[in-house]
Amino acid sequence: MPAAQIKVPGGGRITIPHYPVDRVGTTERANSFTKRSIKTESKLDALYLALSMVDLTTLEGSDTPGKVRQLCGKALRPMPPAMVEQIEKEIGKKIRPIPSVAAVCVYPSQIATAAKHLRGTSVELASVATAFPSGQLPADLKLEDVKRAIKLGATEIDMVINRDAFLRGDFQTVFDEVVAVKDICSDEAHLKVILETGELQTYDKIRFASWLSMEAGADFIKTSTGKATENATLANTLVMLQAIQDFYDDRGRMVGMKPAGGIRTAKQAIQYLVMVKETLGNEWLTPQWFRFGASVLLNDLLRQIMKQYTGRYFDNHYFSLD
Amino acid sequence: MGGRALETSTAKKKTKIPQNGTVVETKSGFKYEYSPAPESKSIVKIKPRYELFINGRFTKPIAGKYFKTINPSTGEPLSEVAEAGANDVDLAVKAARNAYDKTWSKISAKDRGRYLYRIARILQERAREFAVLESLDNGKPIKESRDVDIPLAAAHFFYHAGWTDKLNYAFPGAKISALGVAGQVIPWNFPLLMAAWKIAPSLATGNTVVLKPAETTPLTALLLCEIFQQAELPDGVVNIITGAGATGASLVSHGDVNKVAFTGSTEVGKKIASAIAGTNKRITLELGGKSANIVFEDAALDQAVEGVVQGIFFNQGHVCCAGSRALVEESISEVFIKKLKRRMQQLRIGDPLDKNTDIGAINSFEQLEKIKELVEVGKSEGDFFEPNTRLPSKGYFHKPCFFNNVSAAATISRVEVFGPVLSVQTFRTPQEAITKANDTPYGLAAGIWSEKGSKVHEVASKLKAGVVWANTYNKFDPTAPFGGYYESGFGREGGIHGLSAYLEIK
Amino acid sequence: MKVLKTIKLFIGGEFPRSESGRSFPINFHDSEKIYANIAQASRKDLRAAVEAAEVGQKSWGFMTAYNRAQILYRMAEMAEGKRHEFVGLLKDTLGISDKEANKQVDEAIDAFIYYAGFADKFQQMSAAVNPVAGPHHSFTTPDPVGIVALICESHFDFGRLVSNIASVSASGNSLVVVLGPECPAILQPLAEVFATSDLPKGAINLLTGHLKELYPHIGSHMEIRSVSCQNEDTEILYEIKKLGTSNMKRVVPRYENVDSLKAITDFVEFKTVWHPIGT
Missing domain, CATH: 3.40.605.10 (Aldehyde Dehydrogenase; Chain A, domain 1)
Structure with missing residues (x-):
């Protein structure tokens, strides 16, 4: 990706730098995080931390208010109280309280239902927007999508970049769309910008799109919609983390990271946390700066937490399946 | 630079009712330290x-x-x-x-x-x-x-x-x-x-x-x-x-x-x-060797930093082909050094049997003393850096370290340390990089970091080294011949070329 | 009355006398009659030859293999033009028959042509793409060692001499050849062949002199990377090996014919290059 000049609102230009990324080296480094062995106390900590970072997501054509209601319940109280009691009785001591997840993430048409259940709680309400997942709608409709979502109570917007414009080299359009969405979000909502790494494919493009999005005002950058053939991987997340690091060094602004899609197990989640810890550092290890876009991950985290306490494995039926 | 887009945004502050409580971290936990993860010794029976x-x-x-x-x-x-x-x-x-x-x-x-x-x-x-x-x-x-x-x-x-x-x-x-x-x-x-x-x-x-x-x-x-x-x-x-x-x-x-x-x-x-x-x-x-690892300004920088780190700190630097001389293009040396320091801070030194250890023990007391001596010499030759990490209280350990801004004539850029010690010099042009890389009686290995293919091939062909790793380092394979030029030795090991060392060929 | 020849050294494409001013006479094989006076190289002449070889190697070693092949072939053409001179010289100084002399010259010309043909082929025969277990392209290619000293002390045979020179040269090495007492006069026409074949100056240098005087300097010279030893005296060979450890010289005893690919690859280093494969 050659460097590109971008016009910014209010006049002036910025440069999105040329920053090549080597795929093999990146993959090697990413794989090195899977070799970390996180045990005992630090494992329990990591499991709790990961749980608090989950954007519990349902993005299906079949989503209904009933489904969303159940999901919100699970988000607020991931572990059934009866189960907690039973475990505490078995091990003869209190377990650390299980936190709520970070957010619930839904389609725009389910915001109203989710808002009803989440309003006044610590759980954020994230809505995908801008014609998620493809982004293939005219710009005005995409902005309308965002305005409506915020009006209905979304506190976080997960937008997609315009891959049509990006892949034909029209970076100004990509940039302008993010800026426009950010304008609407203002300080009403957090903006997560989805690059859809599976469609960009090369790490050079992922790196470039990360920088472009951050320059345009992204609060978070996010790997993928979960709808592409390849979603979050340790390697593409690493490329984005390194972009965040450099952006912070250069601009002095922290940007959050959200890998999404394909993170299904506690083991994977811990690998991501290890990677964040050993690249961006502890400052980013909070739900404010790091999220997992996931659904089945939550139950695996719960199972692993209970395993840490009891030494036994549980199957999903001991938790609620939503 | 400008535009509102650069401003830091703050999330909406809302009244929040905590459910179930918040995350409680323990002081010994994940964020602070990884718990010990030792590999079991019981699998091996050491005879007296x-x-x-x-x-x-x-x-x-x-x-x-x-x-x-x-x-x-x-x-x-x-x-x-x-x-x-x-x-x-x-x-x-x-x-x-x-x-x-x-x-x-x-x-x-x-x-x-x-x-x-x-x-x-x-x-x-x-x-x-x-x-x-x-x-x-x-x-x-x-x-x-x-x-x-x-x-x-x-x-x-x-x-x-x-x-x-x-x-x-x-x-x-x-x-x-x-x-x-x-x-x-x-x-x-x-x-x-x-x-x-x-x-x-x-x-x-x-x-x-x-x-x-x-x-x-x-x-x-x-x-x-x-x-x-x-x-x-x-x-x-x-x-x-x-x-x-x-x-x-x-x-x-x-x-x-x-x-x-x-x-x-x-x-x-x-x-x-x-x-x-x-x-x-x-x-x-x-x-032996004193191999150069050349980082050009058009390198994939994060991978280059990783390559330099792996190049010298792999196996505590006890590697004949260790990339012990980093040659960094002057235009990027500042950012390179910053990234290098940050990366080194993450290296975990300690019990070799702990699965999370990156840098283990120096093999012997004698070798440790030799490394320490050379590091002392180096301190008068360049800017010394070592990460802020603790060493185990017993055993033979040495922190990974480097010397920045050393001259080509410095002891630390000429003598093989055989330890986790890197020297860093700058260069301005590819020709200067080649000359500096070849400026040693050894000729075992070298690294090149650049995303420009034609430059990689030119430099690789002019480096006097038996192994040239371009955009990678310390890769070994039985099929790939390994061995040095000049005072790094005779002959090759591995691959079809390694066979001739053990055969009479007429 | 015939003009008495004085044979001079061949260094950096020039024909200097020995800096020492020394020379020695060569007689016709069967008489006390002087065939020619010939310069006797000193330690300093050796040093000058190595310096010239260093310059020569930079052009010769970085030429395309096709170009080197053309020049080696040109040597054959030039040698053919001097056939009578070579034959006469071999007969006069070695006392061999016309048939034998012609045979040696034939073999010498053949060797130039043979290794001209090899100059752009040994790479593919000795290189490899290594099937490493990972996402890397790894390949191994030959690289000339640099400056090679070639000692021709005994077992003189014109064909063998040219074969040894051409095989070492074909890969891009530059040479300092020391011709011993058996047929030093060959220097003159051979140097003329090299001087008229578009060979870069210094790529091949020829000296005559006393090996006993020169070998310690060959053994210990740090710029000489390799030595091809065609001499009977194992004392000298062992001594050169021993002195050669100062810079880890590759010392190759070469009295008998070897596999011709090996004759080339004994004087190359193999370089293995790795590069990741990934978009």
């Missing part, structure tokens, strides 16, 4: 005493002398090992000669291959045991012995097993024959891997072997003898004798050794070459 392996049997040394081998991460002895005298060496060479004459040169090439395949397989089966023992005796992180040393050693046997009955294809049109008895002396940095590098091609080409492991790391080579027994390798085909420099000297200068192979320091290599100059013994030497 090891004998010499001569003619298929463990044999007491004639003089009855033994020496201790130390666990460098604690400084405590692991076991005691026989010291072979000249008469023991003679017995071992006789056993190898006898095996060469009576069995090894008589059996079919196919069967030679079968033995090597067996050895490879058993080694794979017992990999964990070897990895633990290697880390105990050498001090290297279990992560490396488990993922690099042992699998590569097995791969070496596997690769060479396939050559035994295809040697004629390797040298078409030439007449080839085995040399006879190979006397081999190996270093302490990759004890089992170096044994495999030496033994596998010798056996594949039809030679028999007397091998001496380093005196500080004899245990995995001795454990390998058990595998030879399990594989029913004919007696005397491989003999392992232990001891220090004197044992090695009597081995290489033994009159009935046809081929000498040595990996180790250039200083000792020169002595060996000189000692056998008055003979017709064939020789291969894999010696």
Whole structure:
């Protein structure tokens, strides 16, 4: 990706730098995080931390208010109280309280239902927007999508970049769309910008799109919609983390990271946390700066937490399946 | 730069009712430290005493002398090992000669291959045991012995097993024959891997072997003898004798050794070459280096930093091809140094058996002292940096460190430290980088970091080094020839090129 | 009356006398009659030849293999033009028959052509793409060692001499050839062949002199990377090997014919290059 000049609102230009990324080296480094062995106390900590970072997501054509209601319940109280009691009785001591997840993430048409259940709680309400997942709608409709979502109570917007414009080299359009969405979000909502790494494919493009999005005002950058053939991987997340690091060094602004899609197990989640810890550092290890876009991950985290306490494995039926 | 887009945004502040409470972190937990994750030692049984392996049997040394081998991460002895005298060496060479004459040169090439395949397989089966023992005796992180040393050693046997009955294809049109008895002396940095590098091609080409492991790391080579027994390798085909420099000297200068192979320091290599100059013994030497790792301004910088870190700190820097001189294009040196420091801060130093250890123990007290001495010299030659990490209270450990802004003439940029010590110099043009990289009597390896293909090829062709890693570093494979130019030694090990070192070709 | 020849050294494409001013006479094989006076190289002449070889190697070693092949072939053409001179010289100084002399010259010309043809082929025969177990392209290619000293002390045979020179030269090495007492006069026409074949100056240098005087300097010279030894005296060979450890010289005894690919690859280093494969 050659460097590109971008016009910014209010006049002036910025440069999105040329920053090549080597795929093999990146993959090697990413794989090195899977070799970390996180045990005992630090494992329990990591499991709790990961749980608090989950954007519990349902993005299906079949989503209904009933489904969303159940999901919100699970988000607020991931572990059934009866189960907690039973475990505490078995091990003869209190377990650390299980936190709520970070957010619930839904389609725009389910915001109203989710808002009803989440309003006044610590759980954020994230809505995908801008014609998620493809982004293939005219710009005005995409902005309308965002305005409506915020009006209905979304506190976080997960937008997609315009891959049509990006892949034909029209970076100004990509940039302008993010800026426009950010304008609407203002300080009403957090903006997560989805690059859809599976469609960009090369790490050079992922790196470039990360920088472009951050320059345009992204609060978070996010790997993928979960709808592409390849979603979050340790390697593409690493490329984005390194972009965040450099952006912070250069601009002095922290940007959050959200890998999404394909993170299904506690083991994977811990690998991501290890990677964040050993690249961006502890400052980013909070739900404010790091999220997992996931659904089945939550139950695996719960199972692993209970395993840490009891030494036994549980199957999903001991938790609620939503 | 400008526009509102750059402003930091703040999330909407809302009244929040905490459910179930918030995350409670423990002070020893994930964010602060990884809990210890030690690999179990129980898989390996270390005997209180090891004998010499001569003619298929463990044999007491004639003089009855033994020496201790130390666990460098604690400084405590692991076991005691026989010291072979000249008469023991003679017995071992006789056993190898006898095996060469009576069995090894008589059996079919196919069967030679079968033995090597067996050895490879058993080694794979017992990999964990070897990895633990290697880390105990050498001090290297279990992560490396488990993922690099042992699998590569097995791969070496596997690769060479396939050559035994295809040697004629390797040298078409030439007449080839085995040399006879190979006397081999190996270093302490990759004890089992170096044994495999030496033994596998010798056996594949039809030679028999007397091998001496380093005196500080004899245990995995001795454990390998058990595998030879399990594989029913004919007696005397491989003999392992232990001891220090004197044992090695009597081995290489033994009159009935046809081929000498040595990996180790250039200083000792020169002595060996000189000692056998008055003979017709064939020789291969894999010696020291002061390899340059060149980072151009158009490099993929994060991978380059990682490559420089892996290039010098892999195996505590006890690597002959370690990228101990970083040459960084001046235009990016500031950001490079910043990233390098940040990355080094993440290196975990400690118990070699902990699965999360990146940098283990220095192999011996003597080596640690040598490194410390050179680091002291370096402090007057450049800007010193070491990460803010703690070292274990016992054992032989040294922090990874580097010296920035050193001159090409500085001791720290010329002398092989053989430890986790990097020197950093800058350059301005590709030509200057090439000149600086080649400005050493060594010629083992070099690294190039640039995303411009034509530049990579130009620089690679002009570097006087036997191995050039472009946009990668410290990659090893049994199929890829390895070895140096100039004072880094003679000959190649691995690949089709490595075979010729063990064959007479006419 | 015939003009008495004085044979001079061949260094850096020039024909200097020895800096020492020394020369020695060569007689016709069967008489006390002087065939020619010939310069006797000193330690300093050796040093000058190595310096010239260093310059020569930079052009010769970085030429395309096709170009080197053309020049080696040109040597054959030039040698053919001097056939009578070579034959006469071999007969006069060695006392061999016309048939034998012609045979040696034939073999010498053949060797130039043979290695001209090899200059752009040994790479593919000795290089490799290594099937490494990972996402890397790894390949191994030959690289000339640099400056090679070639000692021709005994077993003189014109065909063998040219074969040894051409095989070492074909890969891009530069040479300092020391011709011993058996047929030093060959220097003159051979140097003329090299001087008229578009060979870069210094790529091949020819000296005559006493090996006993020169070999310690060959052995210990740090710029000489390799030595091809065609001499009977193993004392000298061993001594050169021993001295050569100062810079880890590759010392190759070369009295008998070897596999011709090996004759080339004994004087190259193999370089293995790795590069990741990934978008």
